[in-house]
Amino acid sequence: MIESFKIGDVEFKNRILVASGTFGYGDEVPDLVDISKLGGVVTKSLSMKPRDGNPNPRITETASGMLNSIGLANIGVQKYISDKLPVLKKYDTKIVANIAASSVDEYCKVLELLDAQQRVHGFEINVSCPNVKEGGLSFGTDVKLVSLITKELRQRTRKPLIIKLTPNVTHISEFARACEAEGADAVSLINTVIGMAVNIHKRTPKIATTTGGLSGPAIKPIALAKVYETVNAVKIPVIGIGGIVSWEDAVEFFIVGASMVQIGTANFINPATGITVAEGVKKYCENNGFDDVGRLVRTLQTNKTISIVDSWL
Ligand code: SIN
Numbered sequence: 001m002i003e004s005f006k007i008g009d010v011e012f013k014n015r016i017l018v019a020s021g022t023f024g025y026g027d028e029v030p031d032l033v034d035i036s037k038l039g040g041v042v043t044k045s046l047s048m049k050p051r052d053g054n055p056n057p058r059i060t061e062t063a064s065g066m067l068n069s070i071g072l073a074n075i076g077v078q079k080y081i082s083d084k085l086p087v088l089k090k091y092d093t094k095i096v097a098n099i100a101a102s103s104v105d106e107y108c109k110v111l112e113l114l115d116a117q118q119r120v121h122g123f124e125i126n127v128s129c130p131n132v133k134e135g136g137l138s139f140g141t142d143v144k145l146v147s148l149i150t151k152e153l154r155q156r157t158r159k160p161l162i163i164k165l166t167p168n169v170t171h172i173s174e175f176a177r178a179c180e181a182e183g184a185d186a187v188s189l190i191n192t193v194i195g196m197a198v199n200i201h202k203r204t205p206k207i208a209t210t211t212g213g214l215s216g217p218a219i220k221p222i223a224l225a226k227v228y229e230t231v232n233a234v235k236i237p238v239i240g241i242g243g244i245v246s247w248e249d250a251v252e253f254f255i256v257g258a259s260m261v262q263i264g265t266a267n268f269i270n271p272a273t274g275i276t277v278a279e280g281v282k283k284y285c286e287n288n289g290f291d292d293v294g295r296l297v298r299t300l301q302t303n304k305t306i307s308i309v310d311s312w313l
Contacts, residue, residue: 001282002292005039005260007237008160008185010121012039012094012260015293016250016278019241019264020045020098020124020164021070023271025084030091033272040094042262043080045126046114047099048106050076054131060197060206065218065243066265067195069131069209072100077110085119095119096162100126102134104145108152115157122160125153128191130168130213140166140191143178150182162239165189165230167219171312172226173233180234188239188262189230190223216265217243224256229309231257231298245273247280254281257298 003014017040023029026041035041053073060067075083080097088095097114101107107125114120127146129136139145150163163179165172167190176187192213197206205211223242230238240258244250245266253261266273281293290296304310 001286002294003278003282005237005294007122007162008158010094010160013092014039014278015254015260016274016281017042017096017239017260017262018267018274019262020126022264022267025075025080026091026095027084027087029271033275036092037275037278038093039260039278040096040121042096042124043098044074045072045098045100045129046074046077046080046110047072047101048077048110050074050079055208057207058209058212060212062195062197062214063218065195065214065216066268067197067207067212067214068192069207069212071131071209072126072129072136074100077113081113081117085117089119094121096122096124096160098124098126098164100129100135102132104149104152107149108156111153111156115159120159122162123153123157124162124164124188125149126164126191128164128166130166130192130194130211131209137166137168140175141169143175146175147178147182150179150184154183160185162186162188164191166191167222167226168194171229173229173313176230176234176236176238180236184236186237186239186259187230187234188241190219190226190242193219193222215243217245219243220249224252225309227253227258228256228300229312232310232313244277245269247277247284250277250281251284251296254293254296255298255300257300259294259297
C-alpha cells in the first residue's frame with residue numbers, strides 16, 4: 001500500500017498532516033503521540049518578532065465547532081529556531097513551518113531565516129488569519145497581494161511552498177490560480193470561517209475581538225465545496241482542511257480531490273486523531289481495492305452539467 005506523497009522534492013510518509021495552531025510547535029505532544037507516524041507537522045504561525053496575540057477571551061466553543069481569535073500569538077522565529085527546532089531533530093516526520101506576517105518584507109525575512117534550517121522541510125504561508133488587522137485577511141482577500149507574496153517567496157526558497165487560503169472570499173479558485181501562476185507548489189484550504197457568538201446574559205460577544213474564526217465539524221461541508229472548486233481550477237496539489245475528526249471525513253476530502261489533508265480542531269480533543277485517521281484511510285483503501293491512497297484522490301462522480309460550482313469555473 002503506497003501512502004506517501006511528494007510535494008516538490010519532499011516526500012511525506014503519508015498524506016496526513018496536523019494543522020497549524022493545533023499542535024503547538026510540534027515539541028509539546030511527543031509524550032502523548034508518536035509524531036513519527038504523521039506525514040508532517042505544520043507549526044503554529046511564526047512571525048519575525050514574538051506576538052502576545054489578542055486579549056482574552058479568545059476561544060469559545062460553539063455547536064459543532066470552535067471560535068478562536070488568538071491573533072497569531074507566537075514566540076517569534078528566532079526563539080523557534082533556537083529552542084524548538086533542535087528538539088524535533090529526533091522525530092522522523094516532516095516539519096512544515098507556517099509563516100504569518102504584517103508585510104511582504106516580513107514574510108520574506110522569516111522565510112529566509114527558516115529556509116536556512118535543514119530541519120524545516122517546507123513552508124505554509126498564512127495569508128488567511130481572520131483575527132488580525134494587519135496581514136491575515138487584508139492580504140488573503142486581495143488576489144494581487146497573494147500573487148505578490150507567492151512570487152517573492154518563491155524566489156527565496158526551493159523547498160515546498162504552500163499557500164493557506166481563506167474561505168472568506170467569493171471564489172477561492174481565483175486565489176489558488178494566482179498562487180499556481182506564481183510558482184506555489186500547493187495550496188491548503190480552508191482556514192477558518194469568520195464567525196461570532198453572543199453571551200445573552202451579558203449581551204456581549206463571547207470573544208474579545210467580537211468576531212473570530214470558526215473551525216471544527218461545523219465547517220466541513222464548506223471546506224469540501226471549496227476543495228472541490230479548487231481542484232477543478234488548478235493542477236497543483238490541494239491540501240484539504242476543515243472539520244476532519246475521523247478517517248471517514250478524510251476519505252471524503254480525498255474523493256473530492258484533496259491530495260493531502262490536515263487535522264486541526266480535533267487535536268484539541270485527541271492529539272492522536274491524525275494517527276487514527278492515517279490508519280483508517282489505509283484500511284479503507286485496502287478494503288476498496290486501492291493499492292495507493294493517491295488512486296482514491298478525485299474519484300468523485302458528479303454530473304458536471306447540473307453542478308452549480310462547475311458553472312463558475
Ligand atoms: C489566530 O492566531 O488568530 C488563528 C490563526 C489563523 O486563523 O490563521
